[in-house]
Every structure is written in C-alpha cells, then in structure tokens.
Amino acid sequence: MNKRFSAILQFMLFLAMGYAVQMAMDAGMINRYYSHVMTVMAIFVVGAVSLNLINGICGQFSLGHAGFMAVGAYTSAIITKNPDLILPAMFTGNVRFVLATLLGGMMAAFVGFLVGLPSLRLRGDYLAIVTLGFGEIIRILLLNWDFVGGASGYFGLVRHTNFFAAFLLSLITITIIRNFIDSSHGRACISIREDEIAAETMGVPTTRYKVIAFVIASFFAGTAGSMMAHLTQMVTPASFTFILSIELLLMVVLGGLGSITGSIGAAIFLTYAAEALRAFRAYRMILYSLLLIFIMLFRPKGLLGTQELSYGLLKESFKLRARWQRKKKDGITASAE
Amino acid sequence: MTISQQILQQLVNGISLGSVYALMALGYTMVYGIIKLINFAHGEVFMIGAFVGFFSITKLGMGFFPAMFTAMIFCAILGILMERLAYRPLRNAHRMAALMTAVGLSMLFQNLALAHSWIGASAKGFPQVFPLQRFQLMENVNISSDRILTLVIAIFLMIALQFIVHKTIMGKAMRAVSFDKDAARLMGINVDKTISFTFALGSSLAAAAGVLFALNYGIVVYQMGLLPGLKAFVAAVLGGIGIIPGAMVGGLLLGITESAVSAAGGSMFRDAVAFAALIIMLLVKPTGLFGKNVREKV
Amino acid sequence: MAVLETTDLTIRFGGLTAVSKFNISLEEGELVGLIGPNGAGKTTAFNMLTGVYQPSEGAITFCDAALCSAVKALQPFQITRRGIARTFQNIRLFKELSVLDNVKIAYHQNVKYGLLSAFLHTARYQAEEVEIEEKALELLKIFALDTKKAEKAKNLPYGEQRRLEVARALATNPKLLLLDEPAAGMNPQETQQLMDLINFIRKQFSLTILLIEHDMALVMGVCERIYVLDYGKVIAHGTPAEIRRNPKVIEAYLGEESASA
Numbered sequence: 022m023n024k025r026f027s028a029i030l031q032f033m034l035f036l037a038m039g040y041a042v043q044m045a046m047d048a049g050m051i052n053r054y055y056s057h058v059m060t061v062m063a064i065f066v067v068g069a070v071s072l073n074l075i076n077g078i079c080g081q082f083s084l085g086h087a088g089f090m091a092v093g094a095y096t097s098a099i100i101t102k103n104p105d106l107i108l109p110a111m112f113t114g115n116v117r118f119v120l121a122t123l124l125g126g127m128m129a130a131f132v133g134f135l136v137g138l139p140s141l142r143l144r145g146d147y148l149a150i151v152t153l154g155f156g157e158i159i160r161i162l163l164l165n166w167d168f169v170g171g172a173s174g175y176f177g178l179v180r181h182t183n184f185f186a187a188f189l190l191s192l193i194t195i196t197i198i199r200n201f202i203d204s205s206h207g208r209a210c211i212s213i214r215e216d217e218i219a220a221e222t223m224g225v226p227t228t229r230y231k232v233i234a235f236v237i238a239s240f241f242a243g244t245a246g247s248m249m250a251h252l253t254q255m256v257t258p259a260s261f262t263f264i265l266s267i268e269l270l271l272m273v274v275l276g277g278l279g280s281i282t283g284s285i286g287a288a289i290f291l292t293y294a295a296e297a298l299r300a301f302r303a304y305r306m307i308l309y310s311l312l313l314i315f316i317m318l319f320r321p322k323g324l325l326g327t328q329e330l331s332y333g334l335l336k337e338s339f340k341l342r343a344r345w346q347r348k349k350k351d352g353i354t355a356s357a358e
Numbered sequence: 359m360t361i362s363q364q365i366l367q368q369l370v371n372g373i374s375l376g377s378v379y380a381l382m383a384l385g386y387t388m389v390y391g392i393i394k395l396i397n398f399a400h401g402e403v404f405m406i407g408a409f410v411g412f413f414s415i416t417k418l419g420m421g422f423f424p425a426m427f428t429a430m431i432f433c434a435i436l437g438i439l440m441e442r443l444a445y446r447p448l449r450n451a452h453r454m455a456a457l458m459t460a461v462g463l464s465m466l467f468q469n470l471a472l473a474h475s476w477i478g479a480s481a482k483g484f485p486q487v488f489p490l491q492r493f494q495l496m497e498n499v500n501i502s503s504d505r506i507l508t509l510v511i512a513i514f515l516m517i518a519l520q521f522i523v524h525k526t527i528m529g530k531a532m533r534a535v536s537f538d539k540d541a542a543r544l545m546g547i548n549v550d551k552t553i554s555f556t557f558a559l560g561s562s563l564a565a566a567a568g569v570l571f572a573l574n575y576g577i578v579v580y581q582m583g584l585l586p587g588l589k590a591f592v593a594a595v596l597g598g599i600g601i602i603p604g605a606m607v608g609g610l611l612l613g614i615t616e617s618a619v620s621a622a623g624g625s626m627f628r629d630a631v632a633f634a635a636l637i638i639m640l641l642v643k644p645t646g647l648f649g650k651n652v653r654e655k656v
Numbered sequence: 657m658a659v660l661e662t663t664d665l666t667i668r669f670g671g672l673t674a675v676s677k678f679n680i681s682l683e684e685g686e687l688v689g690l691i692g693p694n695g696a697g698k699t700t701a702f703n704m705l706t707g708v709y710q711p712s713e714g715a716i717t718f719c720d721a722a723l724c725s726a727v728k729a730l731q732p733f734q735i736t737r738r739g740i741a742r743t744f745q746n747i748r749l750f751k752e753l754s755v756l757d758n759v760k761i762a763y764h765q766n767v768k769y770g771l772l773s774a775f776l777h778t779a780r781y782q783a784e785e786v787e788i789e790e791k792a793l794e795l796l797k798i799f800a801l802d803t804k805k806a807e808k809a810k811n812l813p814y815g816e817q818r819r820l821e822v823a824r825a826l827a828t829n830p831k832l833l834l835l836d837e838p839a840a841g842m843n844p845q846e847t848q849q850l851m852d853l854i855n856f857i858r859k860q861f862s863l864t865i866l867l868i869e870h871d872m873a874l875v876m877g878v879c880e881r882i883y884v885l886d887y888g889k890v891i892a893h894g895t896p897a898e899i900r901r902n903p904k905v906i907e908a909y910l911g912e913e914s915a916s917a
Binding site: 306310 | 447448453454455456468470472584588591633636640644
C-alpha cells in the first residue's frame, strides 16, 4: 500500500509541477516560442517512450511509428473539425478534443493490431519492413483522400493542445508503460527480447505479447499524433513521414534500448537540438543517420543501455568511483612499499 | 481493344517492370541468405547506381552500356565498403544493431544525395539514349525498345549470376557460407571475402536495375530507391527470402500484378499492391513460394 | 498410467530423417534416461516433445490428452502450460536479467491479474506480485541460489547457471521435466550434487523426469529405465543392467569403450 501511495504522490507532484509551468506560460513568464518547444518535447516523449516499448523492451523492430501518429492525428482531426461526425454533437470544446484523442489512439491501436498480427507471428525482421511499408502506404492513401484535403492537408483545427495537456499525456504514458514493464505481463515481453525460444518454453505466448506491446505502443503514438495535430492546428501527409519515425528511433537508441528514462532524456535533448540546429537543417538528417550508425557500431544497446537513470544509479556510480579511486591510491601506496 | 489484348499488354509491361524488381530482389535475397540481414540501404544503392549512370552519360559523355558498367563497378565497391565498415563489426552483435545500422545507412545515402549540389531535391530527366521505337507484337499489344532492352539485359544478368553461383569457386563458397558459416570456415573458405563478394555482386545488380529503371521512367531523383527497394524486398519474400530463383520469380510476379492493378484503374493503389501482397504472403506462407520450412536450431 | 506416450514420432528435415518411429512411454514418477551417440537425435526428440519442432508424423499423448497428432499440434507455450518443462543443452537463460526475474518469468502462466491491473498497479497486482516473489525465492532457496537473486544470470558460474535453468523449469509447475544434459561441463563433485538435487526435487514435486546425459556412470546410476537412440531410432530400452548387456548398445555406443577394455 505504501508503495502505491508514494507512486500516486509522485504522480501528483509532477502534475502540479506541469500545472505551475503552464501558469507561468499563461502569465507570459515563458515566451511563446519556448512554450511551443516545450510542448513539442512532451509530445515526443510520448512518441519515444512508446516506441521504446516495442524496440527496447520487447526487442522487436518497428520503423513506422510516425504512421501510427498520422492515424491518430487524422482520426482526431476529423472528429474535432466535424461537430457531428463519429461523436455526437453534444461533446464540444476540450471534452471533444480529449475524446477525439482517445479515439485517435484507439484507431491507431486497431491499425497496429492489423499490421502487427501477420508480421509478429513470425520470428525475424519482417516487422521492420512491414511497418516501413505501412508508413508509406498511409502517406499515399492520405495524399489521395480528398475529404482530409489530400496533399495540401487538413487545416484550421482549433488549438486545443497546450503544454499542460501534452505534459499530462506524457506523464500518463510514462506511468502506464513503466507500470506495465514492472509486471508479469511486462516481464513476458522482456523475456521475448532476451530469448524468444526460452520464453516460449517457459509458457509465455510470445506472439500474443508481441502484439500486446505493439498495440499499446500504437495507441500512445496515436494520442501523440492527436496532440501534435491540435498544437500545429493542421495535419498534412508530410507531417508524419519516415523521417519522423527515424527521429523517434534515434531518441530510443540514444537513450538506450529498454531505458524509459533514457528515452525521455533523449526526446527532450533531440527536440532541443533540432531547434538549436535550425540553421543547419539541410544537414540535420545526415548528422542523425551518422549518429545512429555510430551509436550502433560502438554501443549496440544504445548510448545508455537498458540502465534506468535514477538517484540510486547516480549514488552507485559515485560509490564505484570512490572505490576505484581508493583502489588506485592503495595501488600507489602498495607499489611505493 | 479486347480484354485478352489488354491482359497481354499488361503482361508485357509487367514482365519488363518485374525484371527490374527481380534484379534488385536478388541483392536482398543474397545478402539475407548469407548474413540474415535485411539490407535497408539496398534501395539507396539502386538510387546511387542510377545517378552514377546518369552522370556518366551527361557529364562524362559515355554511351549507355559503358555508363551502366561504370555504375555497376561503382556500386560493387560501395557495397564492399558498406559491408566492411558498417556491417562486419556488428556480425556477432544483436540482430537489431545491424538492422538499425542498415536503416541509418539508407538515411545517410538519401540525405547525402539530397545535400549534394549535383543531385538536390528536384528530379532530373534521364536522357533518351536510344531512339524510342515501338514494336507491335500483335494488334493493340505494343512493346517499346527500352522495355525490350531492359528485359534482355535483366535476363543476361540473371543468367550470368546463375553461372557465377553454380559454376565458379566463389559461387560454391557463397552457397557454403550461406548454408553454414562455421562449417564453411572450417573447410578453409574465407568467409569474410565471400560475404564481401556477395555484397559486391548484389550491389552491382542493384546499380544495373537503377540505370534500367531510370531509362524506362526517364527520371532520376534522390528518393527513387525507397519504393522500388520496398517492392524488391517484397518480391524476395514472395519467392522465399534467401532463394535466388525465388527472387526472380517473385520480381516478375510483383511486376505483373502491379501493372494489372494500375491497368484496372487503381493506379493510385499501385504502390499499395506490393504491401498487400507482403501481408497476404506472411499470413499464408511466410517462407515464400519456394521456401522450405526451416526452424531455428535449438 | 503412462504420463507420456509417443507413437511413431518421426521428423524429417528436407531429405534427412532425423528421428524415425520414436516410441517411448513414461510411467508416473519414473526417472528415465535417453542416451545415444552424438547426432543420434536426442535433442530433436526433446524439441518435438516440447513443440519447438513439429513432427512430420506420429502422435504425442500426455496425461491422456493429445499434445500433438496428425490433426493438431500445440504451441510450445501451450505444452508448457499442460505440464512439460525443459532445460536446454546450451543453456538458454535470460542472460541480462536477474536470477530472480528468470524464475519470476516462469510463473507467468499462473498470473491472474490482467493488463489493466498491470497498468495501474492495483491492489490485486500488489498481492499477486508479492506471492510470486515469495514462491520464486522459496524455489531459489532449494537450489541454493537465493543469496544471488539480484545477480545477472550471465554472471553466475557455469554450474549455477545450470541449476538456475532447472529451477526456472520447475517454476512452471510441471508434471514432466525434460533435462537436456544437465551435468554437461560439471566436475564429478558438482555432478553428484546435481544428481542428489534431482532426486530430491523429483520426490518433493512428485515429478516424472526424462533425462539426456552423456555421463554413462551417472545415467546408469540414477535412471530406472533407459532408452537408447541411434541414427534417429530407438535401438534398445530396459533397465540399466539390461542396457549394459545389450549387444546392439555396446556396438552403437559403448563399442569403443568395450573394445579398449
């Protein structure tokens, strides 16, 4: 009970922090540009953490996360823009937006199920190519769908997303995914990453768990897509391309495959870096791909590995360092004797 | 134009398009067969091949065949370098590390092309190197000279590949390494050299496919490798990944299906066909048309 | 009553028949050995019994229920849930995970809380997780691994890794335990300890055990019955004494040894 209580307290504390930041933004203490960047950071945290569930925790390889964000974005945009479509007209304003975001996530989850089932049944790398193809197909279908504006995109959405909304979503995503990992169901997913055959012989229905992880991740990607659409007030087929999937992948890799805190840190860092390097836009993707290659060559488990960043880890590493230094000193005195 | 004429016409178009896919699929399948890696950068090798051919013709004033040959040599070297620098260090690492590196390479090549002052974002017209002629096979069924050329070159390269794989020492080594790397090493086969050779072979075929693709469609652009790459991979899966004749048949099959769908009025869905084919294949027979059921050693 | 019975189990890889017409029958509570020269098909037989490979022909009956027949074949995880557990010849632990987590994963099938409880860490989740942890620690204690519960599995010494694999298999609560060369790479003293342990858990958990082993003295010492496999076929079965005298076995397996003796 105690553990649960402290978890809830922690959640509330973060929530209050987010709310305080939002108030500061409303009061004009943080300028609009920074507010926007911070909101984008929170949305990318959702994208990166959910992708980490597939690529890092479950050991599968998805290359189409942006595609699921697109599904969520378009679904929610259709709902908020048409007052009596899909949801009854009695839901308006922010309530409609919240419901639309949920439905966007559910639609993405459903599509994730359809895409994941045939490819996750198999061992091997089929998911990578199927999700890559899926991202392309979604883009082509959207380009040709006049109802949502075709190539020029879907415009004139109301700006429902503010920092607090995005922050709340990221908080929920992190909590749910972290809790999931720390459960028997999550351990089943991790066992698949470690050794699929052994997992199966230990009674883990591997296909089912791969699909579950994939569907959960797709759901959160969909909600992130909805947030993004209602922040930028538009969605176009170019908003969620393969390049975005690669950026999210880089966040996961940079933060460490399987490390939730790592993904959060990397999402914030890379969003910041993208803003700071605006002048070098043309070279950004070259830099990103080189980064991806070099991390894989020299740290195949990602920059930070599966290690979670925590106060405890920090303490451990200091202890290690102290021990190492002591040893060095001892070594010196020993050799002096 | 009767239905049967229409079908024949699409068959003709499909076979020529499919032969390009087949050439590319061979590279995927050979690399997968030997190191169990989906080489995501294969589509970009195709793109680079097309550009090397393009610049050999427009900047160096070469003829078509020398240009294609140059592209093949260039990409063979590129393939060797790629394997040596990016994939070999990861051969014993986690499977995903190599896969992500491949994705990284694919992005790198695409964006280097985009940033290069000779290439850039806009599509460029591939010169009409041979005067375009149309031949009538029968009433209402035509084939252009470029298509005939494509088909002839593709068939020639596939026969050459079969010869290399089945009649040369290097081909025998390739088959041995793809069957069992460790046993091959014990038999005195230079595994590293064999893998390098496989990359060179696959990449040069992709380059040839790129040049032929550019010749047929008349354009070169930095993103041209993405969709054909994806489709060629599907072709490889259709035929059974790792199986060389499978890639040829898969390529032709996909080319024909795609032509048929776009003729039936679904040109918008043309690109979705390959994807649907992949999903259906994975559901029905994931090992592909020619695949045998091989399970992981436990 | 036979716990496990196979009829004419056959598997072919391409043109090669790895195991042909494999017939065994295990009674409840027995400790039976499966021996044979390298490449005889012992591990392949295990893989068929646990559903990792699908037999080309034949049927498997476990506790009067068909696990595999011409009509249907169960998935490995379903077979585990029916009560067959195994270890692997080349240890397949979850290397990067802690000793405790390795065992906890094997309790997965008994977990009753759903995804929602997992997302929210409800009271139900808490209660079941506490129970799983207690059970896992209890099991680790039997195998003298409880002091190393937080170690990564890959950091354990070899003998302890083998023990952990047996513990993990037991956590699935099996009726039948398949051990694939459990003593491989152990010194005689470790082997003796392991055998005592196997005898102990067999009684403690009322198990039936089928065991692949190369250490002849060991197999002859502990097994009540022995099946001998050669070139994919069962060439003999009987008590250790019978096997020792069987000319076919001597020729196939002990040939060199008896010739040199």
